[in-house]
Amino acid sequence: MAGSNSDNHFKLSTDLLLRPFTWLLGLADYILNPLQRLIGLKRMAYVFILPNLLVFGIFILLPMLLNFYYSFTAGNSILLENRDFVGMENLNRLFTCDNFTQPNSCREDLFWRAAGNTVVFVVGQVVFIVLISLITALALNRRIRGRGFFRAMFFYPVLLSPVVVALIWKWILQYQYGLLNSFLVSLGIDKVPWLLNANLAQFWVIAVSIWAHMGFFMLILLAGLQAIPHELYEASSMDGANAWQSFRNITWPLLMPTTTVVLILALIRAVQVFDQVYVLTGGGPGTATLYMVQYIYRTGFEFRNYGLAAAASLVLAVVLLVLTIGQLALSRNQDAA
């Protein structure tokens, strides 16, 4: 079979690739073997886990703890010793608001604008990305020719970097010479400044984000669909069920766990939207596409208000935590069911 043949080739080439590294790794034995004799076999576990824990502790765990310190201190120095303790002042500033639906009435109006924009983005992006991924996965799960080709085409944009994605679309949406405007002109419609109008920019930021990420969710849903046993469909068609009935009674309930995971993953991703938008619109026009992470980036690294940025990070972390716990609870429920 062609498949297993290429598997063998793949295995062979990775083995060859790995050989120099295994040889290099062998050299470390001249240091670690004496060490093992010194500390004993059992304690070698700590030696193995140490490099990872060091990097993890210094660059992930320590910053997580320090983030609290920044949240409760003020000053435009990033150095801990030059910062003054201000207690809840940063969080107060974020949450002082006469009317939370009116960013203008808030002390930190930019934060609430970013929060509102993020909610709009998350709702629009997640609903449509899950819907489109689901439809595509269903189409790909049928008996069709060229499934591998179509799957690859839908997945390909996932691999593109956010900067590349943004530039591809910036070029298409370009006002004067852009492809999209040339379609409009050929239909007798005036050119539209796609990224300079607040509503249109919000639309395109969502559309481009769906374009770039849908392949990932489509793939997970497709795997979920393919895990549904064929016999179920055969049995139901023998019982005289039509396509819609088999979808509603077999596909939908059995795909539910996967759909839930996809939904939560999409939510967690969407809340963190940053890089693509940063390059595509820079948060503009005005603050129309300014989202949470860019607010943190801007407040911290452009306005140097590290305390406020850290406090906003804290709020974002809480949101992500709630979503993650939600995912765990849902998947545990499904395991139990």
Added chain:
Amino acid sequence: MNSNDPQGILKFLTRRHGGKKADISDIISYIFLILGTVLMFGPVLWLFLSSFKPLEGIYEFPPTLLPYKSETVQIPGYDQPLPLYDVKMADGSIRRMAQISQVGIGARMIDPNAPDEKPLDINIDQRIPVKSVYFELENYTGAVTNFPFMTYLGNTVFVTVMATLITLLINSMAAFALSKYKFRGRDAIFVLIISTLMVPVSVILIPAFLVLTKVGWTNNLWGLIIPGAATPTGVFLLRQYMLTIPDDLLQSARIDGASEWRIYSQIILPLTGPALAVLAIFSVMWRWNDFLWPLIAVSHSELFTLQVGLNAFQGELNQQWNYILAMTVLTLLPITIVFALLEKYITTGIATTGMK
């Protein structure tokens, strides 16, 4: 099948694996998938074709699909090559002529085959430029030579390769300890690592930058490589895989006198090959496409990665789309080649691990 038989072709196109005839839902599926393919791949193809357009083609409206260039001709007696036009003459015939000069709406034209004839004055409405398909490679050579593109590429390759090697090494070591030893604090450490799976860099931006400053790695490529090397995803994936390797293998190696490091590097690592390959592919993708962290950690332009450099370019070279397009193509090319070669492993890797 007879190619003159349209019904036969239709039958061939609509037959299915099961041998049943295609119905309306199949046709809708195909239309959806083909339209989707155009939407998904069309923009990339458009970028690719545009990147070969000469400046005149880039700033042409409406744009053409293929890159074109106006033809010119060298005529004795003129220093510069002259642009060629198809000219509609007064009698309605079309004549191919070269333009010497243009004043207002009048153009002075000459027949390249009869350069000694007296030049004609033509209204510019009466002529269209002669164009032929032309792939402008200067966009690429110019992008590479006029800008520090090669430096960015070098930085990115260095960061991607080193980071992937270090990620594989320290994560597989940790996974080995977590899956093959019983030691005090093991479960606590594992839970701690797993609980940060969903902590993105955007949540710890400020303090992570402080730590980087304190370590002295701002504006240092190691500051891009090391902080992301201990990925919880990697530890988790490798540990789960190593749990399936029987412990008896280790015991018999120990009886044969193998040291723990030798067991790890010569028994466990080769057996973890498939999981390492998946992690390696992901690590390469993460590092090659990484943007937010390099944007913060590095401010000297000679240390920019491709992504940060490309973003800086598009900010500065506002009107030089020809170079931006070429650089964008060069940036997406390596990942595209990797995908074309390893499509099956990448898609199955994602479908089974659910990570990106």
